[in-house]
Amino acid sequence: xxxxxxxxxxxxxxxxxxxxxxxxxxxxxxxxxxxxxxxxxxxxxxxxxxxxxxxxxxxxxxxxxxxxxxxxxxxxxxxxxxxxxxxxxxxxxxxxxxxxxxxxxxxxxxxxxxxxxxxxxxxxxxxxxxxxxxxxxxxxxxxxxxxxxxxxxxxxxxxxxxxxxxxxxxxxxxxxxxxxxxxxxxxxxxxxxxxxxxxxxxxxxx
Amino acid sequence: xxxxxxxxxxxxxxxxxxxxxxxxxxxxxxxxxxxxxxxxxxxxxxxxxxxxxxxxxxxxxxxxxxxxxxxxxxxxxxxxxxxxxxxxxxxxxxxxxxxxxxxxxxxxxxxxxxxxxxxxxxxxxxxxxxxxxxxxxxxxxxxxxxxxxxxxxxxxxxxxxxxxxxxxxxxxxxxxxxxxxxxxxxxxxxxxxxxxxxxxxxxxxx
Numbered sequence: 569x570x571x572x573x574x575x576x577x578x579x580x581x582x583x584x585x586x587x588x589x590x591x592x593x594x595x596x597x598x599x600x601x602x603x604x605x606x607x608x609x610x611x612x613x614x615x616x617x618x619x620x621x622x623x624x625x626x627x628x629x630x631x632x633x634x635x636x637x638x639x640x641x642x643x644x645x646x647x648x649x650x651x652x653x654x655x656x657x658x659x660x661x662x663x664x665x666x667x668x669x670x671x672x673x674x675x676x677x678x679x680x681x682x683x684x685x686x687x688x689x690x691x692x693x694x695x696x697x698x699x700x701x702x703x704x705x706x707x708x709x710x711x712x713x714x715x716x717x718x719x720x721x722x723x724x725x726x727x728x729x730x731x732x733x734x735x736x737x738x739x740x741x742x743x744x745x746x747x748x749x750x751x752x753x754x755x756x757x758x759x760x761x762x763x764x765x766x767x768x769x770x771x772x773x774x
Numbered sequence: 775x776x777x778x779x780x781x782x783x784x785x786x787x788x789x790x791x792x793x794x795x796x797x798x799x800x801x802x803x804x805x806x807x808x809x810x811x812x813x814x815x816x817x818x819x820x821x822x823x824x825x826x827x828x829x830x831x832x833x834x835x836x837x838x839x840x841x842x843x844x845x846x847x848x849x850x851x852x853x854x855x856x857x858x859x860x861x862x863x864x865x866x867x868x869x870x871x872x873x874x875x876x877x878x879x880x881x882x883x884x885x886x887x888x889x890x891x892x893x894x895x896x897x898x899x900x901x902x903x904x905x906x907x908x909x910x911x912x913x914x915x916x917x918x919x920x921x922x923x924x925x926x927x928x929x930x931x932x933x934x935x936x937x938x939x940x941x942x943x944x945x946x947x948x949x950x951x952x953x954x955x956x957x958x959x960x961x962x963x964x965x966x967x968x969x970x971x972x973x974x975x976x977x978x979x980x
Contacts, residue, residue, distance in 0.1 A: 571871050573833075573864065574841045576826045583822040587804045596865060598793045602823055603830065603839070610827040614820035616789040617808055620782045621816040624809065627779075633809070635780045658779065659802060665777055 629700070631676045631693040633658050641665075641674060648672045650707035652700065654726065656680050656719075660712060672710075675700065680713055680722040689725060697726070701733045711739040741766075835906070837882045837899040839864050847880060854878045856913035858906065860932065862886050862925075866918060878916075881906065886919055886928040895931060903932070907939045917945040947972075 572578040577599065585595035602610050626632065627639035634640070641647065641661075651672025655661055656679060664670050677692045700706060709730060713719035723739065730737055743761035744753050753761075778784040783805065791801035808816050832838065833845035840846070847853065847867075857878025861867055862885060870876050883898045906912060915936060919925035929945065936943055949967035950959050959967075 571868065573845045573847065573867070574830065574839050576822075576829055576841060577839055577864075580822040580826040583819045586819070588807055589800075590804075594795075596868075598796075599823070599826065600863065600865065601794050603827060605827075607824075607827050611824055613789045613792070614824045616782075616786040617805070618813075618817050618820045620786040620805065621809060621811075621813050624780065624782055633780050633783055635782060639779045641779065657806065658783075659806065661779070662777065662802075 629696075630674045631678060631696055632661060632674060646671075649705055651710070652697075652706050652708070653710040653712050654697065655712050656714060664712065672708075677713075677722070680716075680718045681725055682718045682721075692722075694726070694729065698729060701730055701735055706733075706735055708736040708738060711737065715742060835902075836880045837884060837902055838867060838880060852877075855911055857916070858903075858912055858914070859916045859918050860903065861918050862920060870918065878914075883919075883928070886922075886924045887931055888924045888927075898928075900932070900935065904935060907936055907941055912939075912941055914942040914944060917943065921948060 572581065580599045580602075581592060581595045584590055584598055585592050587595075590598070602613065605613075625634050625637065627634040627642055628637050629642040630639060632639045632641065636643075648671050652675050653664065653670060653672055654675045654677060655664070656677055658676060661674050661676065664674075675693070675697050677694070677697075679687050679692055681687060681689055681692070701709065711723045711726065713722055727737055741764065742757060743764065744750065744757065750758065778787065786805045786808075787798060787801045790796055790804055791798050793801075796804070808819065811819075831840050831843065833840040833848055834843050835848040836845060838845045838847065842849075854877050858881050859870065859876060859878055860881045860883060861870070862883055864882060867880050867882065870880075881899070881903050883900070883903075885893050885898055887893060887895055887898070907915065917929045917932065919928055933943055947970065948963060949970065950956065950963065956964065
């Protein structure tokens, strides 16, 4: 798959396949699809990425991607400003927003501590989090990071940083996922779900 | 998944998910990946598609994608100019080139006849093919279209158009694919592979 008849095509395929999870064959399929579209459509397609990259702002409060200085969640007067949910990136915000169960604010770390990938605490938006915590407005912080080794490391680091303030620190409950069969649950999850068992009626809370 | 905090992000996700096989979640993942790259990299990424779309040429002989007026296959003096392989698009050219078993020229139709998709003979590069066939240089034409209803329709249409000329018309052999188990082969393929059986030693030709 390396004898492209055109260097323009080759460059486009190389760029497309630089995206994570897109191989050369898929990239070629996508690029050929673009070739069949109108030039103005392709121009809009391309422009959307350069515009996003060049004009994007980050919310000065929660570090989320935003069009203005303060994102639409932080500027929403109806949300509980005493409750902050700490997440890794914007995809987690969208996932939690979709549940419609959370009405506080977010704080986007921009990653998790991962020495293997060379990501330390200084690479994350932790200073901004401390600033928010020290303002006195925040009463509770919910740790909503991935249930992985790196997530737990970050949780522990943040717990130590935040424990200086009079703030309740909670974390997402761990347990058997809705729809999971017990026989296939791993022993750590199942063990924790027994230790942290909840009252039966709580599972039917709206 | 529709409460994006930024319209720039939303536009980029919409554009990315306009590609075939890319859903909204994958698009968001890819766009967030682009956001983490350097602006110059994103500019190069975007530019490669607009340049391809605006500057691409099609080979005047075989209708393949090319940088010059004549593609590098058609201008290759070492290739057999009396043999033309008819394919649907450039991906088929790359697939056949990878086999290193074909040393003739190609003719790219740009699609196959598909009334369901509104693609008729006039939408394909058939006139150019007839022009090549009538030049007298071509001795054999190999039909290498998909083994589908549409492919067979196109084969038959081309066969009638080309039978006016003193040209041998052949088609790719159909049969059990290398690595396939007989028990899983469909009856039409298996039936044809019995009717069109080849000499044992031919399967080991280099």
